[in-house]
Amino acid sequence: MKLQHGAFRGELPILDARLLPENNAQVARNLYLRRGTLKPERAPAAVASLPGVTSPANLYHYDVGNDGDGFWFSWSSAYDVDVARSPIAGDEHARVYWTGQGAPKMSSLSMATSGSGPYPSAWYQLGVPAPPSAPTVAEPGDRVAPDPITNGNGDVVEEIAYPPRTALETAYVVTCVTAFGEEGPPSDPSGFILRWNSGAEIPAGGSVEVGLPPIPSGNLDIVAKRLYRVESGGQYQLVAELPASAISYTDSVNSDALGRTLQSLDWDMPSPALRGLVQMPNGILAGFFENTVAFCEAYRPHAWPVGYQLAFDDPVVGVAVVSGGLVVVTTGQPWLVTGSSPAAMAAMKLDVNQPCAAKRSLVDMGGYALYASPDGLVAAGGDGARVVTREVFSREQWQAINPASIHAYRYDGRYLAFSDGGCFAFTPGEGVEFFDIDASAGHYDVTRDTLYLVQGNGVSAWGEGAAMTYRWRSRLHEVPPGAAGFSCAKVIARDYPVTLRLIADGEKVLEHEVLDAGMFRLPAGFALSRDWEIEIEGSQEVHSVQVATSPGELV
Structure with a gap:
C-alpha cells in the first residue's frame, strides 16, 4: 500500500478531512500552488516609506514624474479613497481624481507632487460650479x-x-x-x-x-x-x-x-457625497452616493450631469468595472449596468439575494467581479451572479473570517484578500490558501504587474522578499487496521531540507528532516492505525511525497 501526493492543491474547509479530493489539503499556508508543487510564497519586501501619514490605509501609485519612479499617494484610515487617472489621452497635466476624502478632488502633476510629501500635497475640488447669480x-x-x-x-x-x-x-x-x-x-x-x-x-x-x-x-x-x-x-x-x-x-x-454654442448647459458639479470612483471605457468615470450611481460626461471628468444618474432599490455599497459593464453591489441584490454612453446606461438586476458586506472586498476579476457577502464570495457579471465559495466555506467558517473587514485585490489571476481573520487567496475551482501576511491597504500597479501593500507606515511589494516557511497537510487517509504497515518514504524536492511529518490516529509518529531524494525508513509499531495524514513543512519547493509499505512501491 502506498500514500502519494503530487499536483498539490489548496484547502476546501467545508469538507470533512476524509472526503477531500486526493490532492486537496486540510492546511495550505504560505504556498504558491499554481505550479502544482509545494512552492513557498515569498514574503512582501519593503520598497518605500510613507512619512507624515498617520495609520495609512489607502494607497495609490502615481506613476508620473520622479525620473520614472512616480510617487506614492496615501491617506489615513479615516478615509476610504478611490483614485482614477485622467481619461483624456495624452493629458499634459497628468491629472488624477479621487473620492473618499470629503468632496471629490482633482490634482495635477505639479500640484500633487509639490513639496516633500506626504502626497498628494495639493488639490482642487472636482467640478466647476455655476456663478451664484445671473448677469x-x-x-x-x-x-x-x-x-x-x-x-x-x-x-x-x-x-x-x-x-x-x-x-x-x-x-x-x-x-x-x-x-x-x-x-x-x-x-x-x-x-x-x-x-x-x-x-x-x-x-x-x-x-x-x-x-x-x-x-x-x-x-x-x-x-x-x-x-x-x-x-x-x-x-x-x-x-x-x-x-x-x-x-x-x-x-x-x-x-x-459670435463663437461656439454653449456646450456645458447640464455639466453639473459631482455630488459632494460621491464615492467609489472608477474608470470605464469611452472616457467615462463613475461613482456612487446613497442609492445612486453617477456618470461623468465622456472625457469631461469635471462634468457630472444629473440626467446621467441611475437610482437603485437599495443603498449602493460599491461599483466595479468588468468587461461586460459596471457591477453595482448594494445592501440588497447586485446589478449590472451596461452602455457605451453616459446618457444611455441601462441597469439589470442580478437574481441573487446577496448584499455586499464590505465595499473594499469588491474586485474586478475581468469578466466578472467578486465581492464578500454574508454567505461567501459572490461572482457577479454578464452571466448573472452566484456564491462561488459554497463548496469551499460553510457560512459559519466564512463568518469566522469576518467578511465585513475584507479588503481585496486581483493579482496573478487570484482573489487576494486581507481581513481581521487573516489573509487568503481564492481561485475558483482550485480551493483556497492562507498566508501569514497582514496589510492595511493595497494597490495593484498594472504597469509594473506588482501588488503593493501598506504594512505599518511603509509600502511592500508582494512576493519580492525571502521565501516563507509553508505548511501543507494532506487529506485524512483511512486505511483498514493491519494494512498500514508503512515502512519507508521519499520526498522529491527541488532542494533540501524539508520536514516530513506523519500523523496516525491524531498522534504524530514521525517528524523527519529530509536531506535528499533517497528513501528513508519509518518507525514501526503503527500498523493498526486507521487514520493517516502527511504534513510537509519547509521553504524549498516539493514535487511529490510518497509513503509506502515496502521500498519496491516507491518510484
Missing part, C-alpha cells in the same frame, strides 16, 4: 432715438424707426472656466433686452451693458468667465472670454461674429 443687462448711454430726417424748411421727411427693425430680444448667461480649460454650467439667465448689430446706416446704441456675476467661493481654480448670448429663441453662443475678476462687459459683438 444683469442695461441699455448703453448712447441709446437715444435719432432725430427724424427733415427738409430745408424743417419739415419731417422721414421718421427713423427706432429701435431699428433689425433689433433682437437678447439674454445672457455666464460660465466659469478653470486653468485647465474646464467649463462649468451656466448661471441663471439675465432678463431680456433689445440689441442690434452695428453697421452702415444703422443707428448707434445697439450694444448692451452686461454686469457680470462674481465667481463662486471655495477651493476652486477659476481663472476666467465666458459670456454667452441667445437671440430670439436660438442657442446661447459665445460672446467673449473674460478674466475671472471682470465685473462688466459692453457687448458690441455682431451676430455673425
Whole structure:
C-alpha cells in the first residue's frame, strides 16, 4: 500500500478531512500552488516609506514624474479613497481624481507632487460650479432715438424707426472656466433686452451693458468667465472670454461674429457625497452616493450631469468595472449596468439575494467581479451572479473570517484578500490558501504587474522578499487496521531540507528532516492505525511525497 501526493492543491474547509479530493489539503499556508508543487510564497519586501501619514490605509501609485519612479499617494484610515487617472489621452497635466476624502478632488502633476510629501500635497475640488447669480443687462448711454430726417424748411421727411427693425430680444448667461480649460454650467439667465448689430446706416446704441456675476467661493481654480448670448429663441453662443475678476462687459459683438454654442448647459458639479470612483471605457468615470450611481460626461471628468444618474432599490455599497459593464453591489441584490454612453446606461438586476458586506472586498476579476457577502464570495457579471465559495466555506467558517473587514485585490489571476481573520487567496475551482501576511491597504500597479501593500507606515511589494516557511497537510487517509504497515518514504524536492511529518490516529509518529531524494525508513509499531495524514513543512519547493509499505512501491 502506498500514500502519494503530487499536483498539490489548496484547502476546501467545508469538507470533512476524509472526503477531500486526493490532492486537496486540510492546511495550505504560505504556498504558491499554481505550479502544482509545494512552492513557498515569498514574503512582501519593503520598497518605500510613507512619512507624515498617520495609520495609512489607502494607497495609490502615481506613476508620473520622479525620473520614472512616480510617487506614492496615501491617506489615513479615516478615509476610504478611490483614485482614477485622467481619461483624456495624452493629458499634459497628468491629472488624477479621487473620492473618499470629503468632496471629490482633482490634482495635477505639479500640484500633487509639490513639496516633500506626504502626497498628494495639493488639490482642487472636482467640478466647476455655476456663478451664484445671473448677469444683469442695461441699455448703453448712447441709446437715444435719432432725430427724424427733415427738409430745408424743417419739415419731417422721414421718421427713423427706432429701435431699428433689425433689433433682437437678447439674454445672457455666464460660465466659469478653470486653468485647465474646464467649463462649468451656466448661471441663471439675465432678463431680456433689445440689441442690434452695428453697421452702415444703422443707428448707434445697439450694444448692451452686461454686469457680470462674481465667481463662486471655495477651493476652486477659476481663472476666467465666458459670456454667452441667445437671440430670439436660438442657442446661447459665445460672446467673449473674460478674466475671472471682470465685473462688466459692453457687448458690441455682431451676430455673425459670435463663437461656439454653449456646450456645458447640464455639466453639473459631482455630488459632494460621491464615492467609489472608477474608470470605464469611452472616457467615462463613475461613482456612487446613497442609492445612486453617477456618470461623468465622456472625457469631461469635471462634468457630472444629473440626467446621467441611475437610482437603485437599495443603498449602493460599491461599483466595479468588468468587461461586460459596471457591477453595482448594494445592501440588497447586485446589478449590472451596461452602455457605451453616459446618457444611455441601462441597469439589470442580478437574481441573487446577496448584499455586499464590505465595499473594499469588491474586485474586478475581468469578466466578472467578486465581492464578500454574508454567505461567501459572490461572482457577479454578464452571466448573472452566484456564491462561488459554497463548496469551499460553510457560512459559519466564512463568518469566522469576518467578511465585513475584507479588503481585496486581483493579482496573478487570484482573489487576494486581507481581513481581521487573516489573509487568503481564492481561485475558483482550485480551493483556497492562507498566508501569514497582514496589510492595511493595497494597490495593484498594472504597469509594473506588482501588488503593493501598506504594512505599518511603509509600502511592500508582494512576493519580492525571502521565501516563507509553508505548511501543507494532506487529506485524512483511512486505511483498514493491519494494512498500514508503512515502512519507508521519499520526498522529491527541488532542494533540501524539508520536514516530513506523519500523523496516525491524531498522534504524530514521525517528524523527519529530509536531506535528499533517497528513501528513508519509518518507525514501526503503527500498523493498526486507521487514520493517516502527511504534513510537509519547509521553504524549498516539493514535487511529490510518497509513503509506502515496502521500498519496491516507491518510484
